[in-house]
Amino acid sequence: MRHILAVLVENNPGVLTRVAGLFSRRGYNIDSLTVGRTENPQISRMTIVVEGDDLVLEQVTKQLHKLIDVIKINDITSEEYVDRELVLIKVGADPSVRGEIMQIVDIFRARIVDIGRRTLIIECTGDEGKINAVIESLKPFGIKELVRTGKVAMLRGHKFTSINESREDD
Amino acid sequence: MKMTAAQALINCLKEQDVDVVFGIPGGNILPLYDAMCKSSEIRHILVRHEQGAVHAADGYARVTGKVGVCLATSGPGATNLVTGIANAYMDSIPLVVITGQVPTTMVGTDAFQEVDITGITIPITKHNYLVKEPNKIPLAVKRAFHIASTGRSGPVLLDLPRNVLQTEITYIQPTDLRLLGYKPTLKGHKSQIAMACDLIMKAKRPVIYAGGGVIASNGSDILTQLAEKISAPVACTLMGLGGFPGGHSLSLGMLGLHGTRYANKAIMECDVLIALGVRFDDRVAVDFSSFAPKAKIIHVDIDPAEIGKNVKVNVPIVGDVKMVMEAMLERLEDKKEEEWLARIEEWKAEYPLKYGPSAQLKPQYIIETIREITDGEAIMVTDVGQHQMWAAQYYRPKTPRTFISPGGLGAMGYGLPAAVGAQVGAPGRDVILVTGDGSFQMCMQEFGTAVEQELPVKVVIFNNGSLGMVRQLQEFYCERRYMAVNFNRNPDFVKFAGVYDALGLRVTAPEQLPGALEQALKTKGPVIIDCVINPEENVYPMVLAGRPLDQSIDG
Numbered sequence A: 001m002r003h004i005l006a007v008l009v010e011n012n013p014g015v016l017t018r019v020a021g022l023f024s025r026r027g028y029n030i031d032s033l034t035v036g037r038t039e040n041p042q043i044s045r046m047t048i049v050v051e052g053d054d055l056v057l058e059q060v061t062k063q064l065h066k067l068i069d070v071i072k073i074n075d076i077t078s079e080e081y082v083d084r085e086l087v088l089i090k091v092g093a094d095p096s097v098r099g100e101i102m103q104i105v106d107i108f109r110a111r112i113v114d115i116g117r118r119t120l121i122i123e124c125t126g127d128e129g130k131i132n133a134v135i136e137s138l139k140p141f142g143i144k145e146l147v148r149t150g151k152v153a154m155l156r157g158h159k160f161t162s163i164n165e166s167r168e169d170d
Numbered sequence B: 001m002k003m004t005a006a007q008a009l010i011n012c013l014k015e016q017d018v019d020v021v022f023g024i025p026g027g028n029i030l031p032l033y034d035a036m037c038k039s040s041e042i043r044h045i046l047v048r049h050e051q052g053a054v055h056a057a058d059g060y061a062r063v064t065g066k067v068g069v070c071l072a073t074s075g076p077g078a079t080n081l082v083t084g085i086a087n088a089y090m091d092s093i094p095l096v097v098i099t100g101q102v103p104t105t106m107v108g109t110d111a112f113q114e115v116d117i118t119g120i121t122i123p124i125t126k127h128n129y130l131v132k133e134p135n136k137i138p139l140a141v142k143r144a145f146h147i148a149s150t151g152r153s154g155p156v157l158l159d160l161p162r163n164v165l166q167t168e169i170t171y172i173q174p175t176d177l178r179l180l181g182y183k184p185t186l187k188g189h190k191s192q193i194a195m196a197c198d199l200i201m202k203a204k205r206p207v208i209y210a211g212g213g214v215i216a217s218n219g220s221d222i223l224t225q226l227a228e229k230i231s232a233p234v235a236c237t238l239m240g241l242g243g244f245p246g247g248h249s250l251s252l253g254m255l256g257l258h259g260t261r262y263a264n265k266a267i268m269e270c271d272v273l274i275a276l277g278v279r280f281d282d283r284v285a286v287d288f289s290s291f292a293p294k295a296k297i298i299h300v301d302i303d304p305a306e307i308g309k310n311v312k313v314n315v316p317i318v319g320d321v322k323m324v325m326e327a328m329l330e331r332l333e334d335k336k337e338e339e340w341l342a343r344i345e346e347w348k349a350e351y352p353l354k355y356g357p358s359a360q361l362k363p364q365y366i367i368e369t370i371r372e373i374t375d376g377e378a379i380m381v382t383d384v385g386q387h388q389m390w391a392a393q394y395y396r397p398k399t400p401r402t403f404i405s406p407g408g409l410g411a412m413g414y415g416l417p418a419a420v421g422a423q424v425g426a427p428g429r430d431v432i433l434v435t436g437d438g439s440f441q442m443c444m445q446e447f448g449t450a451v452e453q454e455l456p457v458k459v460v461i462f463n464n465g466s467l468g469m470v471r472q473l474q475e476f477y478c479e480r481r482y483m484a485v486n487f488n489r490n491p492d493f494v495k496f497a498g499v500y501d502a503l504g505l506r507v508t509a510p511e512q513l514p515g516a517l518e519q520a521l522k523t524k525g526p527v528i529i530d531c532v533i534n535p536e537e538n539v540y541p542m543v544l545a546g547r548p549l550d551q552s553i554d555g
Ligand SMILES: Cc1ncc(C[n+]2csc(CCOP(=O)(O)OP(=O)(O)O)c2C)c(N)n1
Pocket: B383, B384, B385, B386, B387, B388, B410, B411, B412, B413, B435, B436, B437, B438, B439, B440, B462, B464, B466, B467, B468, B469, B470
C-alpha cells in the first residue's frame, strides 16, 4: 500500500541526504519525495510517498524519527487530506492540432504557459488521477518533455502537521 | 571571553568533564592541538593509527560509562576512523569523534587531504556536524555530548575546518540545545508496564533475555533484584555479559549461536520472555521465525525502532531499561516457579559447557584459568573470532563493564586498542586482552602505545596459526575446503614484545599457564603471553544455519 508521510525537518544542510540515504540504505521504496520551506524558515517540510505494508511503514517512521533533524512525522494516508502535484508538459503542437490541444487544456483546467513554433508547454495542477489523465490525453500529440514536482499534501480542516500541534502524534 | 574557536572547544571539553582524548595530529587539526598544548588539563594519548584512537575511546567509554573522545586530522586521518565509528555505532557506545577539515573556502574542491567525512559517516553515526561558523562550536560540542550520551547512546562526529578553529570568537556556554526533534522516551508507558507485570505474575516458565541496554542504563543491580524477585533465569547476550552476575544461580550464561544449551533450551521452552535492552540480533535468534515459539514476549528498549523489527512482540515498552525495571519492581510480587527452576537445573546438569580433559593447552582452560587467577575481578577485553566466543562462554564476568567485546560489527583489531582505552579508564585494575593471532595483527602497532603510556595491559594471544573462526566455518559449510585461513609465517610474538623491551612469554602446555599468568600480572608494564593452541579446536555448542536455537551441536 502507498502511504503519504508529511515530515517536518530542521532546515539544515544535509537533511535531504540523511533522509534519502536512509530510504535507500534500508531498502524502502520511495515513490516521490518533495521538500520545501515552511512558514518557519528554520523548518522544512517533506512529503514522502512510500510503498510498503504496515510493518514496513512502522519501521520507516521509527527509523526516520531516529534522525536528529526530523522533528515530526504524520502518516496522513488514512486521514482526510488534500494532495496536489504540478506537471509541465511540452507537446508537439503543429498549428493543425492546436485547437484540439486547447480543448483538452480547458477540460482539465490546465494552462498553456509557453507557445513555440512547433510546441506548447502546458501546466497542470491536481491530484494524481488528474495529472495522469492529462498526460494520457496529450500523449497522441507527442510529448517532447515532461516534468512532475511530486506530491505535496496537507490534512484537511482543524488537523495540523506542525510542531505546535504535538497532540497529533501522541 | 575572547579566544579562538579551538580554545573554546578545549573549554567545552573540560565543561563536559573530559580528562583524556586519544588521537593523532595533522595539518588541518593543528589549531586544536595547539590549543591543547596550552592547556594541561586534558591528557592526550598518542596512538599509532587512528583506528586505535577510536577503538581506545570506545574501550574507555565502555569501562567508565563516560563519553569517549578521539581526534584525527582530515582526509586519511578521518577515513582511518571509519571502522571504529561503525563498531561503536553497532554497540551503542557514546563517543564524540572530532576531525579536522580543510578550510571552509576549500571545502568541495578536492583539496589536499579533503574527504567528505560527514557524508561518509551518516549511516554509522547517531548524528554528525560540519561546523562552518566558528561561534557555533560551543553549541555543536554541547549537542554532540548530549546526543552521544542520552537515549540510545552512540557516536557523534564533529568535522571542524581549520580556519573555523583559528577564528577568534566570544566564548559563551550555550544553555539551550534547541534540538526540536530529539527527546528520547525514558519512562515506560504505565499501562504497558502493568500489562507486562500481569503477564510475568501469570507466567509458569519465565525467562529474562538481557542485553547491552542493561549495562548502558546502569541497570545491572536492578536486573539482579528483578530476577531474584520473580526467580527468573537470565540469559545474556554477548553485549549483556556482566549485566547479570555470571556466577549467580539464576544465570544461564550466554544465549545464541554459540550460547549454552541450557540458555537456548530455556528460550525455546519459556512461556514469557522478558527481553531487556536487546535487539533480537541474528546471532542471538539465529532463526527469527522459530525463536521463543511458546512465549509471550515483553520487549523493553529505549529505541522504538528495535521493537518489532525482527521478532513480533506482545508487550512493547519504550523506555530506559533501568527505569522500566524499577517501575516493574514496584508492581511485581515475589514468585517462584519451582517446577520450571528444577527443569532448568536438569538442563544445566545434562548439557553443561564442557571440553575434554587433555594434556593439550585447551583454549577453554585458558579462560577458566584467567578467571581463577584474577578471581574474575579483571576486565576482560576480546577481539573477534573463536577466542571471543570461548571468553564469552567461560569467563562468566561478575559485574557490568568488565567484559568488553565488539559485538555488532565484530571488527577484528578492536581488542588491543580497546584494552589500551580500558586501562586508561580503569588505571588500578587488571586488564586482560584475549585475542587471536589474526585479530592481534590487525592493530598490533598499538602495543607501542601501551608501552609508551605505561599501560600494563596483559595480552593473551590464542595462537592457532590461523583465522580460526573462518576455518571452523569452512569445516562446516565448505566441506573442509580450507582457503586463506592459515598463517604460514606468523611473527614470533614473544620477540615482538621484546622489540618494545616488554615481557613476552610462551605457553605451550597447560601446566605452564598459571605461572605465566601470575608473572604477567606481577609485571608493571604490558606483557604478551603467546598461547600455542591446537588449530583444529572448534567452538561448541554451535547452532547450524537455519536450525532452531535448541538444536545446537556439541563437538
Ligand atoms: C576486520 C575483520 N575482517 C574480517 C573478519 C572476518 N573474521 C571473523 S573471525 C575471523 C578470524 C579471526 O581470527 P583470529 O583473530 O586469529 O581468532 P580465532 O578465530 O583464531 O580465535 C575473521 C577473519 C572480521 N570479523 N573483521
